Amino acid sequence: MHRALCMLALTVSAPALVAAAGDSSSDTSTSTVITTMVYSLIMAGVFSILFLVLRPKFDNIYQxxxxxxxxxxxxxxxxxxxxxxxxxxxxxxxxxEILRRNGLDAYMFISYLNMALWIIVPIWILSWIVLLPLYAANLASPKAGFNMFTIGNVITASKRTDQDRSAGILILNYIFIAWILVNIHMRMKQFIRLRQEFLTSPEYRNTVQAKSILVTGVPNELLSETKMTQLYGQLPGGVEKVWINRNMRDLPKLVEQRDKLVLKQEAAVTKLIKAAYKLVKKGKVEAADVDPNGEPSVDVAERYVPTKKRPTMRLGKIPCVGQKVDTIEYCRSEIPRLNQEIESMRQRAMTDYDAFPPQSSAFVLFRNQLSAQMAASTEACHSPYRMSERYTEAHPKDVIWSNLNMNPYEKKIRNVAFWVVTWLTVVFWFIPVAVVSIFSQVDYLTTKVPFLSWIEKIPNVPLGIIKGILPVAALAILNMLLPIWLRFLAKQSGIPTRNGVELSLMTRFSIFQLLQNFLVLAILQASMNNVSAFAKTLTPPNASAFVSQISNALPRANTFFLQWVFVAGMGAAPGMFLQIVPLIVYYVKMKLLGSTPRTVWHLKNDMGAPAWGTLFPSTLLIMVIVFGYMILAPVVNGFAAVSIFLLYIAYRYLFLFVFDCKPQTETAGLFFPHAINWTFAGLYLGTLLVALTYFFNSGSNTSYIAFGVLTIVLLAVILAYHLFLMNSYGPLLQSVPLDLTMQYQGDAQNEKSAYDNSNQLVSGNGYPSRPEPLQQQQPNSTLLPEKDAYYINDVGATSHSQSHIVQMNDQYAQHGGSKRGQQQTNDDYLNSFYNPARTSKQLTLWYPNDRLGIGRSEVAQDQRAGYSSTTQHAGLTEKGAVDEDATFAPGEEP
Structure with missing residues (x-):
């Protein structure tokens, strides 16, 4: 998303210099590419200068x-x-350092970019040394621009020298493929080792997700803790606890409604305080002295704000319709009622299995990791589809609870149905992609299609924008909108975890990148360049001539991809460093949405994170373009090498200093083997295109047919190696080898349950917590009413202390225990896989501590109503803006 936003911001702001693209005196496609390059370089320079100037001033954005x-x-x-x-x-x-601080998923993405560099840079150097002179030599007619460096300049001739040159191309293709396979093998081997070390580390193997499995499609006769314990208790080590998923009826809605009212009351009280300050400032009300250590009267707000100016809301689901009520009074009456109703339903759910029946899924916690691995690979039920889907490594916060109530037949039907919708989307997405392609080749259409000749009358500047900038911007917008729809389809197919949804999204989005954003676009670009030639093959119909025209034109369709690759790297990478969109969004939200201490806290403390399901496919598109054109049009190789390098540097910075990958999003690198599979798909497509180019341009020349056959043999070699690689390493992706579990077993005491000792606190997911390293503590500002203590000093982006920098234990960090260093009680451990509606607590309401005493007065009224609130670590600045200095937002402590 960061890269798409940067590309969009870059392309939609095209300056007048793109007018050069309208010059038809030379190769217009090459002119358009050069114009895009010049513009991208200018904007990259501007972005880089801004980044260097702003970076020291905004730590909360840049580090x-x-x-x-x-x-x-x-x-x-x-x-x-x-x-x-x-x-x-x-x-x-x-x-x-990325592995130690941000987990294995982040590290493997950077490793993939590093692998891409190792692959592309030598191919770039060798192809430019050998292929560019080979393609440009002995041309029958002079050609301008990048089209002089395409394979079509060689294989369309029948001279002996051209056949020799084609043989050189074939040899180089074999060398390139061998180099690619070697690098993939090395990275895959490294990944398997890192994943196994991660999963078998002491910090991880004692976590609740390492020792548990999620089982779906459980038959009714086994839907009880006793039966599931007996079933899986046969495995070595036995079962420690079973959570049966239950139908919570209206409980989740009640909890959601209560949480919304809590936020509404926080906003209303803060709005009330601000309204009082404004009236005092305007002199309409005189401020009264308030004892800073005493409790203000309950009617203190009425002294400053008349009833008609208090915050109000309308009841009902339709906006602006319904009964108008006082927001604070309504929430104060509804929150206790909802709390009582929620607690009553929770008590009933503990014993009433008729009102809250079990559903077809369960979480099973074993006493050791080995038992969980064995359970995941063992068929547990003799009926078809029953208990056939078993998930390991599920984090409690990663579960999609609404997807756990499907029976296996419903899930199969939904999965098929939503994949059908996905493929229909693939087919019909051809329409907007075709429009994008038409824009990029508008100059060819004006000369070949008579009724479009009016386009030539458009001035150079807007015409240059239409040809050079609009297509890339349109494709960036399409790539931003599409994942939203695909993620919805993945979720609706019944996948029970968010990580599973992202993995499915990666597959669906990669299909689009391969078929639509590369293959279809390439064919469309080739077609637009040869409209008149294609028209002759259609009247009368001549299928072989048409295919030959397509294959001959395909290499010359590289100019659009040159623009895309260059903008994706040179244009987007400096924008990713600058973080212009997050910077603007941060200050807009702080100004417009920073209405409560809680929203301010989240704006100041929440960090961004990547969406793996879209990040990998976006990078894979560049690799697909390289593999598709590294032989057909090797000019692309240099552009791609520069772009991949810049993206590597940009993402390396983001993962080190900006992104925060949460433990619940960690898959221990499972996105990487998916990326490898799609890399092979790009290899298949690129090799096939080379073979077809030989076949369809051979005519009666048998040498070219032989070259095509040898390229098909190369394709078979790639396929065989792919199957070998997945057959070798595939079984190791979803399981922990027995020899490693034995190697790391150690003392049996280390494998005991974290709650065996009632006095032992456990860290986030059930393993004994480590002592925290000594840290320099920032003095806590309690916002007590001393001097100007009703105010928090106006602070900039770097107001947080930076003294909390400690050196993390290398082994502990590398193997990434989830929620590192955080602690929770035994009850939290035992409640890990209950539906959050059964266990979530009401947030402590958080108001600013104001000098008028309104916030503390509202706290007292909340306590009388039966729930808690606070004004600690929150207040108003001298300018009347809400600010806070809390370590954690009340009620959201880990």
Whole structure:
């Protein structure tokens, strides 16, 4: 999303210099590419200068992970605030620091970009040394621009020298493929080792998700804790606890309604305080002295704000319709009622299995990781589809609870139905993609299609924008909108975890990248370049001539992809460094949405995170373009090498200093093998295109047919190696080898349940907590009413202390225990896989501590109503804006 937004911002702001694209005196496609390059370079320079100037001033935008990580041991050392001094410090950080601070998924994405560099750079150098002169030599007619460096300049001739040159192309293709396969093998081997180390580390193997499985499609006769314990208790080690998923009826809606009212009351009280301050400031009300250590009277707000100006809301689901009520009074009466109703339903749910019946899924916690692995690979039921889907490594916060109530037949039907919808979307997405292609080739259409000749009358500047900038911007917008729809389809298919949805989204989106954003676009680009030639093959119909025209034109359709690759790297990477969109959004939200201490806290403390289901496919598109054109039009190789390098640097910075990958999103690198599979898909497509180019342009020349056959043999070699690789490493992706579990067993005491000792606190997911390293503590500002204590000093983006930087234990960090260093009670551990509607607590309401005493007065009234609220660590600045200095928002402590 970051890259798509940067590309969109870059392309929609085209300046007048794109007018050069309208010059038809030379190769217009090449002119358009050069124009896009020049514009991208100018904007990259502007973005880079802005980044260098703004970076030292806004730590919360450019290096929030230097002080905002929780726990503080996950912070990274902050970079220097000098304009250029930080570069050396950034370069000196190894990639493994990402593994230690942000997990294996983040590290493997950076590793994939690193692999791409190792693949592309040698191919770039060798192809430019060998292929460019080979393609450009002995041309029958002079050609301008990038089209002089395409394979069609060689294989369309029948001279002996051209056949020799084609043989050189074939040999180089074999060399390239061999180099690609070697690099893939090395990275896959490294990944398997890292994943196994991660899963078998002491910090991880004692977590609740490492020792548990999610089973769906459980038959009714086994839907009880006793039966499931007996069933899986046969495995070595036995079962520690079973959670049966239950139909919670209206309980989730009641909890959701209560939580919304809590936020509404926080906003209403804050609005009331601000209204009082405005009236005092305007002199309409005189401020009264309030005892800072006493409890203000309950009617203090009435002294400053008349009833008609108090915050109100309308009841009902339709906006602006329904009874108008006082927001604070309504929430104060409804929250206790909902709390009582929620608690009553929870008590009933503990014993009333008729009103809250079990549903067809369960979580089973074993006493050790090995038992969980065995259970996941063992068929548990003799009936078809029953208990056939078993999920390991499910984090409690990763579960999609609404997808756990499907019977296996319903889930199969939904999965098929929504995949059908996905493929229909693939087919019909051809229409907007075709429109994008038409825009990029509008100059060819004006000369070949008579009724479009009016386009030539458009002035150079708008015509240049239409040809050079609009297509890339349109494709960026399409790529931003499509994942939203595909993620919805994946979720509706019944996948029970959000990580599973992202993996499914990656597959669906990669299909689009391969078929629509590459293959269809390439064919459309080739077609637009040869409209008149294609028309002759259609009247009368001549299928072989048409295919030959397509294959001959395909290499010359590289100019659009040159633009795309260059903008994706040179254009987007500096924008990713600048973080212009997050920077603007942050200050807009702080100004417009920072209405309560809680919203301000989240704006200041929440960090961004990647959406893996879209991030990998977006990068894969560049690899597909490289594999498709590394032989057909090797000019692309150089553009791609530069772009991949810039993206590698940009994402490396983001994962080190900006992104925060939460434990619940960690899959221990499962996106990487999916990326490898789609890399092979790009290889298949690129190799097939080369073979078809030989076949369809051979005519009566048998040499070219032989070259095509040898290329098909190369394709078979790639397929065989792909099958070998997945057959070798595939079984190791979903299970932990027995020899490793034995190697890391250690003392049996280490494998005991975290709640065996009632006095032992456990960390986030059930393993004994480590002592926190000593830290320099920032003095807590209690906002007590001393001097100007009703105010918090106006603060900038760097107001948080940066002294919480400690060196994390290497082994502990590398193997990534979930919710590192955080602690929770035994009850939280035992409640890990209950539906959150059964266990979630009401948030403590949080108001600003104001000098008029309104906030503390509302706190007292809340306590009388039966629920808690606070004004600690929150107040108003001297300018009347809400601010806070809390470590955690009340009620959201880990």
């Amino acid at each position: 929030p992970r230097s002080y905002l990580s929780r726990p503080a041991t996950r912070n990274v050392e902050p970079l220097s605030h000098s304009m250029m001094g930080w570069i050396k410090e950034f370069i000196s950080l190894p990639d493994t």
